[in-house]
Amino acid sequence: MRSILKLLILITKDFSIFSSPGLRHIRWWLYRQYYNAERLYVDTRVTITKAHTNQSSLLQMGEDVRIGKDVYIDFSGGLTISDHVSISEGTKIYTHNHNIHDGHKNWQKNGITFSSLQIEKYCWISANAIILPSVTEIGEGAVIAAGAILTKNAEPYCIYAGNPAKKIGKRRVNEDQQ
Structure with missing residues (x-):
């Protein structure tokens, strides 16, 4: 069943017809079933992959997760x-990096x-942000600004922007209210 779901996701992820109001629910349903996640909303041209496999290559998604167009997620x-x-x-x-100091040219x-x-x-x-593998936690309520390149962990309810991203404020x- 998982292999069929994966095939259907591959078919629907790149076709804009599945962005129309009636058909995008099909794509959402496929992703929800595959990742066992309630209220998961995934837009078109999203890649969720483990670029390299290891024992920790697991992906867990909570409820009400929204993923926009052209997102790349590596969960290696x-x-x-x-x-x-x-x-x-x-x-x-x-979530992975190639070692450049291991001796080989x-x-x-x-x-x-x-x-x-x-x-x-x-x-x-936010849009076009990059989260590098040196980051292990993005704290509750944190906002990563558009175009930011996050190289360090983000504190809860703080706002990060720039390259490299720096804390520029704290959310009120x-x-x-939730």
Whole structure:
């Protein structure tokens, strides 16, 4: 059954016809079944893959996760996306890196370093942001600004922007409202 779902996802992910109001529900249903995630909304041309396999190559998604167009998600090192997370258009998330200091001149012969990533509840990763494998946690409610390149962990309810991304502020939230 999983292989059939995966094939159907591959068929529907790149066709814009499945973005029309009536047919996008089919794509959403396929992703929800495949990833066992309630209220998962995945737009077109999204790639969710483990570029390299290891023991930690697991992906867990919470409820009400929204993934925009042209997003690339690598979960080679393991990735957990908690509830109410938005990942906007063009975002790239990496959980592995090729070692360049392992002795070979040809970096492709060197080993791979894997790192797991936890994206906590209520995070928003804005358009075209890049999350590098040095990041292991994006704290609850954090916002990663459009075009930011995140190289370090993000604190809860903080806003990060730039290249490399730096904390530029803290969100004002009412804890009583969800």
